[in-house]
Amino acid sequence: MLVLRSSPASPFGRKVKIAAHHLGLMDRIDIVAADTADPNEVLRQQNPLGKIPALILEDGTVLYDSRVIVEYLDHLAGGAKIIPADAATRYPVLAAQALADGIADAALLQVYESRWRDPAQQSVKWTTHQQGKVDRGLAAAEAHAFHGAVHVGSIALACALGYLDLRFEGAWRATHPRLVAFLDDFAARVPSFELTRFPS
Amino acid sequence: MLVLRSSPASPFGRKVKIAAHHLGLMDRIDIVAADTADPNEVLRQQNPLGKIPALILEDGTVLYDSRVIVEYLDHLAGGAKIIPADAATRYPVLAAQALADGIADAALLQVYESRWRDPAQQSVKWTTHQQGKVDRGLAAAEAHAFHGAVHVGSIALACALGYLDLRFEGAWRATHPRLVAFLDDFAARVPSFELTRFPS
Structure with a gap:
């Protein structure tokens, strides 16, 4: 499973979630809430910038920010679905x-x-x-x-x-x-x- | 010619300039200095966010931010030069x-x-x-x-x-x-x- 660190009010987290739903990928993603204000949040190790969203791949690679993540999701879905190729x-x-x-x-x-x-x-x-x-x-x-x-x-x-x-x-x-x-x-x-x- | 709105101290403008040099594209780009603090700067019409860098294409399309511009320059140079394809x-x-x-x-x-x-x-x-x-x-x-x-x-x-x-x-x-x-x-x-x- 992929793990998405996000929080419900984030517009950038929402962008990733909508992309994942639209691409049919939500069954491959666990969403784990993140508190960007908490200094002890493991998020700050996952993404040194302490920002959400961050996507943790199965091999431990962490992708951020939202633009990188949505392009990766588009790739997982076959490509050129939500980012035109031409x-x-x-x-x-x-x-x-x-x-x-x-x-x-x-x-x-x-x-x-x-x-x-x-x-x-x-x-x-x-x-x-x-x-x-x-x-x-x-x-x-x-x-x-x-x-x-x-x-x-x-x-x-x-x-x-x-x-x-x-x-x-x-x-x-x-x-x-x-x-x-x-x-x-x-x-x-x-x-x-x-x-x-x-x-x- | 392409027109790059930027300023000398911007780290994001520098990223675009280095990419353009490295890709052999500088002879296709005019750099026009921009003052992001000036409310009357035409930059704010070119990029509504008022941010640099912004790249104006020959058909008037304006590309921003720096990440979009460097990917476009990579494409102009043939692709997969500074952004891996795999x-x-x-x-x-x-x-x-x-x-x-x-x-x-x-x-x-x-x-x-x-x-x-x-x-x-x-x-x-x-x-x-x-x-x-x-x-x-x-x-x-x-x-x-x-x-x-x-x-x-x-x-x-x-x-x-x-x-x-x-x-x-x-x-x-x-x-x-x-x-x-x-x-x-x-x-x-x-x-x-x-x-x-x-x-x-």
Whole structure:
């Protein structure tokens, strides 16, 4: 069995879980919850960065981060299932994944601001800078919202939007109607999106 | 021509430049300096995340982040030059790149702490947490330091170590002799490492 270290609220862990479900690989994966804040977590030996998700292979090799893992899962499933092989599609899809992951990262840094710091240490300048990344990223995704294709770009975008729903009360929805339609459509055709909704 | 938006001190921009040199692609790339702190930078339209490096293709497609760009450059050069094709090597090399990038990210977050915040807003808890990622990442790389192979894993590691030299006065060197030997060996066989040293 493969072992996935993750936690239910992680947008990057969710990306891996949706990929595994979509590729028919969930029966080969044990999910073991990880606490990234615990200094004694064995996760910090498995992934020295102390980050989730991390995938432990049967020979002990540990793969991270989420992008490496989803590509490995795509390979296990035969290849070119959620990452296109042809260059004309592959690199734009990988960039779409990077954009969505960047939105989630900038949202996470805002969450960490209150999780890691006393109020006096919190910086509006920093969180505004991060929110700028979220806002511009959403605007770009809204302009190019794609329907139908299930690939690492659309999976990552769905997970980023799901994270904004979880932590920022879905404020993005009022101003991004095409992304709302994208996410509804994605959820309808990819059942694991609901299966992996926090706190599952 | 391809256009690379980057800045001389970026470890991720350096990774792309070394890859481009090593793959013989520098004559196809114009490097245009980018200021990530400037709200009016066109970079924020090219990459909504406002991050460097970003590579603008001739048809206007913009690729980011550095991992997507180095894979694209490898493809342009014929493929499997700096990212192995066979799975047994490919995924560990990609994870090695993720580890090195994670070291650089955790170092960058410490640099941002003083760049973005007044002293009263700076958190020792946060910077200690980031330094823990750097320390564990370096220990893991020291244990597995590899010589000889030039691939995205070793290129990324060299750039992360170069960034620690630039911003943290090379404090890592005293306690990581195998990484010192790795970097000396890498610099000797990959001339673009010196060519891309800040402030070049």
